[in-house]
Amino acid sequence: MNATILAADHIVKRFAGHTAVDGLTLTVPKGVIYGLLGPNGAGKTTTIRMIMNIYVPDSGSVRLFGEDGTGRDHSARIGYLPEERGLYPKMRVLDVLVFLAEMRGVSRRVARARAGEWLERLGLSDWRAQKVNALSKGMQQKVQFISTVLHDPDLLVMDEAFAGLDPVNSQVLKDTVLDLRGRGKTILLSTHIMEQAEKLCDSVCIIARGRKLVDGTLADVKRTHGGRHVIVNFDGARGDADRVFADRRLVSKADVSGQYAELELAASADAQEILQALVRSGARLARFELAEPSLNKIFIDLVGPEAATPTARSEAVDGG
């Protein structure tokens, strides 16, 4: 289970005027769901495109399945869902699926059979002979997803995996991803929605402005970067709670929003002291909980508000 499926080694990609990915190194072990997290413009898509051999890194290297060869050489073993989705609108559903599977090296006969099974599984068999543009957006999303897994890839790469999915398809995607992991497949997904990453990912890598901020298993990241946290819910009266939150001997950082507060404990403080101080301050508490920090909080702490606004990005591209 410890085999490395994907290893990027100090990959760099510069576009006219700015560096999109700046010496990024990441390692994805076999059989995990790996989240590539970062704000918009952090370099997630560029990284994924380098992994897929759509862009060639200016320096550094990408190694897949522990073997030589580019993403294109291994395309039969990789499923790819790009950030910008799209199918041939005028082709019939089954034809599109068969064609895209052929592009991944599956024979027509096998592709036909498998496409039929998947369409059945996702409730689209009645639509197989219809043209793609006759389908609703949600159905097109399903077809697109089928096209990425039809060749039974060992590695599934999904850029902004959940972007634009309705709740039903979002659930279908999650179930299928978990099912694939259960069968020993590896999934690399990028997202900037931390709640989803937290629920799905075994390991994460947080990047901003093309550089890695932290990576590792979700548990490790939380342990090393989270600190000790307390979640407080008020029951109406807040009393003098703000004075307690401002006490730097007890609380190093407070994220307060109305009836809810997420506190990071000061190095020497004890959670019990805070509880006592809050009770003394006259606040009525509905909940007082020692908690792990959310991935969202770690993300915001690490990335910082300024990094969340990407620098101006040129669309020009150097040699593909």
Added chain:
Amino acid sequence: MAKLFAVIRREFRERVRQRWFWVMALLGPLLFAGLFFLPLLLAGSGGIKRIVVVDGTRTSFGVGVASALQRSGVFTAVRVPARAGLVDSLTRAVGAKELDGFLLLTDAAVDSGKAEYRSSNVSAFRTIAVLERTLGQLATAARLERAGVNPTVVATAQVHLDLETKKITGGKTTGESAAQSFSLAYFMSYLLLLAIIIYGVNVMGSIVEEKTNRVMEVLVSSVRPFQLMAGKVLGVGAVSIFQFLIWAVSARLLLRVRARFASTTALSDSASVFQIPHVSLGTAAIFTACFIGGFLLYSSMYAAVGAISSSDQEARQAQQPVTWLLVLSFFGMLGMLNDPGSKLAVILSLIPFTSPIAVPARWAAGTLSAGEVTLALVLQAVGIVAVTWVAARIYRVGILMTGKRPSLKEIVRWVRVG
């Protein structure tokens, strides 16, 4: 290779399934049918003209003319002796369409070769030609007889001469006449121009489509961009050849039907009004080679244009230089037809960008040696390789670009850096 083949098959299948393909496939034979049969029908229906010969001669010349015209099979000619008021009433009859026209004959016809034909349609060249010939022959005969030549000698001396022109190609006389060669050259060039533009723009549209609907990224992650471009060009090329085959087969069938139609209705003479050019095997081969060469050359340029454009409108603008290059070669060819052996013509048939249009035209006009054809085709092949190489480099970078169109400087950089 299996992937390349899959790309070709997709392009071919999706196009042949479209309605416009079959509309075009049917439109061709319809056009041919019109071209082949309309002249026949026109010649046939315009057949017998009702005319009156107003005989003002003092000899039997008028009688002879009327019976000769009657025998020509083109006219029903009634001889009426000239009298006052006759011309007015005949004019009214022509106006009322009871009569097609009338011929005014006096002794001047024989004396000085002057006669008059009045009709509602004096531009019907076939009618006029028969009239002139008949009158000329009879006038000559009358003069000879007046000079004392034996009428039987006059009759045997009459020769009906039809000048037929034949083209000499490579030391051999072919069935192609001069006028036919010209129309064939014109027709072939025009067909090539249209076909290359239509199918080249098709390749471009297909690429822009993949860019706008974002399939491109998935494709590029599994197929090399060059394979993708080659697959498109070859797939669309196969569609165009399929289209041509449909047209060629239907044209052949129509010609066969036409030949039978013409022979049974005894209109073999009028068939010569519009003759179908004789297309030799060599001509067909050169036409095909130039179409394939021109298509490969131009469609890879169109592919590059498609790759640097993000929308149909943008592509339509950006393709103009390419289309102009083609149209320019066509006009160059038109100018060249006056003198297909000129220096300009030779140059045009050697430059890869103009040769697909110029070579078939010059070949049809008969001024091209086999050696020149070979040289032109070799240069064309070199041109195709070079243009495809450049186009593939532009294509590779361009297909993943959205947003603003790259400047010429950027494109040059793509080609250099690759």
